[in-house]
Amino acid sequence: MKFVPTVLALALCAPLPTLAGGGFTSLSPEKAYPNDAAPLTSGGEFEGLFKQVQEKLQALGFDAGPVNGAFSAKTQAALVQFQLSRMLPASGALDETTLSALGVERTPSVPASSG
Numbered sequence: 001m002k003f004v005p006t007v008l009a010l011a012l013c014a015p016l017p018t019l020a021g022g023g024f025t026s027l028s029p030e031k032a033y034p035n036d037a038a039p040l041t042s043g044g045e046f047e048g049l050f051k052q053v054q055e056k057l058q059a060l061g062f063d064a065g066p067v068n069g070a071f072s073a074k075t076q077a078a079l080v081q082f083q084l085s086r087m088l089p090a091s092g093a094l095d096e097t098t099l100s101a102l103g104v105e106r107t108p109s110v111p112a113s114s115g
Contacts (some may be wrong), residue, residue: 046069046071047069047070048069048107049094049104049106049107050069050070050071050075051067051069052104053067053075053079053094053099053102053104054066054067054068054069054075055067056102056103056104057075057079057082057102058076060082060102062078062079062081062082063078064078064079065085077092079092079093079094079098080092082098082101082102083098083101083104086101088101
């Protein structure tokens with residue numbers, strides 16, 4: 001099996017600061033985003049979904065920032081890293097494939113009253 005020697009060789013060739021962590025690295029670039037970054041979109045009706053995604057990303061070791069239900073650049077960067085780790089298209093979007101891989105279900109929205 002060539003996978004293990006290849007991974008080992010890549011790890012040994014990586015610069016020491018990359019392996020040590022901290023700052024902006026290719027291993028965890030989402031950590032470079034500040035936790036108080038302005039949200040890309042407010043949670044609104046999706047706040048619960050965004051919180052679930054942030055919780056799952058955090059539990060899996062991806063720094064999605066604070067679990068606040070706001071979709072920030074940090075949350076999106078963590079989502080992209082998750083997608084890359086699962087060999088999914090790195091769109092940064094919450095598509096059905098990504099939600100399924102995270103184990104998060106989109107709850108149906110409550111229909112607006114017709115008045």
